[in-house]
Amino acid sequence: MDTKAFKRSLQHSENYNRKGFGHQAEATTQLQSEYQSSLIQEIRDRNYIFTTGDVTIRLAQAFGFCWGVERAVAMAYETRQHFPNQRIWITNEIIHNPSVNQRMQDMNIQFIPVEAGKKDFSVVETGDVVILPAFGASVQEMQILHDQGCQIVDTTCPWVSKVWNTVEKHKKIAFTSIIHGKYKHEETIATSSFAGKYLIVLNLQEAQYVADYILNGGDRQEFLQKFARACSAGFDPDQDLERVGIANQTTMLKGETEQIGKLFERTMMQKYGTIELNQHFQSFNTICDATQERQDAMLELVQEDLDLMLVVGGFNSSNTAQLQQIAAAKGIPSYHIDCVERIKSANAIEYRQLNGQLATEQNWLPHGKIIVGVTSGASTPDKVVADIIQKIFALKALASAL
Ligand SMILES: C/C(=C\COP(=O)(O)OP(=O)(O)O)CO
Numbered sequence: 001m002d003t004k005a006f007k008r009s010l011q012h013s014e015n016y017n018r019k020g021f022g023h024q025a026e027a028t029t030q031l032q033s034e035y036q037s038s039l040i041q042e043i044r045d046r047n048y049i050f051t052t053g054d055v056t057i058r059l060a061q062a063f064g065f066c067w068g069v070e071r072a073v074a075m076a077y078e079t080r081q082h083f084p085n086q087r088i089w090i091t092n093e094i095i096h097n098p099s100v101n102q103r104m105q106d107m108n109i110q111f112i113p114v115e116a117g118k119k120d121f122s123v124v125e126t127g128d129v130v131i132l133p134a135f136g137a138s139v140q141e142m143q144i145l146h147d148q149g150c151q152i153v154d155t156t157c158p159w160v161s162k163v164w165n166t167v168e169k170h171k172k173i174a175f176t177s178i179i180h181g182k183y184k185h186e187e188t189i190a191t192s193s194f195a196g197k198y199l200i201v202l203n204l205q206e207a208q209y210v211a212d213y214i215l216n217g218g219d220r221q222e223f224l225q226k227f228a229r230a231c232s233a234g235f236d237p238d239q240d241l242e243r244v245g246i247a248n249q250t251t252m253l254k255g256e257t258e259q260i261g262k263l264f265e266r267t268m269m270q271k272y273g274t275i276e277l278n279q280h281f282q283s284f285n286t287i288c289d290a291t292q293e294r295q296d297a298m299l300e301l302v303q304e305d306l307d308l309m310l311v312v313g314g315f316n317s318s319n320t321a322q323l324q325q326i327a328a329a330k331g332i333p334s335y336h337i338d339c340v341e342r343i344k345s346a347n348a349i350e351y352r353q354l355n356g357q358l359a360t361e362q363n364w365l366p367h368g369k370i371i372v373g374v375t376s377g378a379s380t381p382d383k384v385v386a387d388i389i390q391k392i393f394a395l396k397a398l399a400s401a402l
């Protein structure tokens with residue numbers, strides 16, 4: 001399928017909107033009142049440090065809602081306002097934050113139902129409005145919705161569309177796209193639908209396995225089994241790894257993406273020589289600015305003398321998980337939580353471990369004076385962070401009063 005031509009024709013269709021409906025000012029005001037916090041603003045104004053009683057909070061210099069998230073959520077609000085009486089659907093969570101998705105449902109924006117792991121688009125009728133989330137949607141989903149004659153409101157972040165353009169460039173020159181990403185993640189599902197041949201690697205370890213295969217060959221069956229859900233149909237590791245282009249999900253770990261790019265560059269140089277390199281390797285870093293800024297701020301924050309770290313964001317939020325990874329790598333006691341309710345008491349906190357499992361830590365809040373590092377992912381409203389900080393203040397005030 002010529003995905004580029006399809007996108008072009010979709011964008012010219014009168015049933016397609018990616019610019020909003022002229023209610024931006026109202027949507028922005030609504031977003032501010034629902035998601036921002038005066039406490040967080042005050043901490044920002046005080047150079048990201050705030051002390052109350054025994055607790056000093058050190059906020060990362062960049063955290064919380066990114067530009068793409070604000071834009072997507074504002075567009076969803078605008079859509080509801082513009083179509084007050086129409087049925088509105090969304091193809092996935094708009095972003096990975098439970099409180100924001102709950103708001104979508106409260107506004108009667110419905111998720112497309114999923115039956116036995118497959119989305120059931122038959123519920124969508126001609127004339128319904130369908131929002132595509134900030135992660136975008138696969139080209140096949142866009143086609144179904146377009147054919148069904150519904151009004152598409154596309155909130156895909158332009159940084160995500162940039163990744164699609166990158167894999168389309170690979171396709172045009174018959175390169176295989178190696179995508180550093182998570183094959184189950186909505187953004188990577190969408191990205192791979194615009195690619196020709198592709199292979200998705202989760203981390204440096206998987207990339208190394210592929211690089212070794214390129215140089216030395218290996219067990220073809222094992223390769224195909226390992227990447228069964230992470231490659232294009234009919235992928236042949238013996239044919240399809242001769243010319244590779246690197247792209248990445250926008251929210252991966254910046255350092256790891258760079259290492260993966262360099263690894264494949266070295267590998268292709270070793271196999272084909274420096275002069276031939278351009279015929280076999282292309283790389284273009286598609287990690288977005290917001291992800292990089294939040295990770296850089298986190299790398300700075302973990303240099304401080306912190307007693308513990310709280311990383312706030314949805315449990316399915318990839319960029320939040322990367323922030324947690326940075327804290328964990330530094331060996332700081334650190335807890336990824338999605339809402340204040342995870343703090344059960346001064347003695348117990350429920351949090352997401354790096355492997356995705358929930359765990360509870362006892363006696364997590366140290367006695368006496370403490371410095372708490374705080375950051376949040378690109379999909380986390382400031383209000384959620386403020387509630388958590390207030391809870392820590394309250395627990396520590398109570399402890400020191402006893
Ligand atoms: C929409 C989006 C990022 C916003 O944060 P999210 O937490 O919603 O998404 P992700 O980190 O990719 O799991 C995709 O780049």
Ligand code: SF4
Nearest residue numbers: 066068157159250288
């Ligand atoms: S994290 Fe980056 S790519 Fe994702 S929505 Fe935000 S700005 Fe866009």
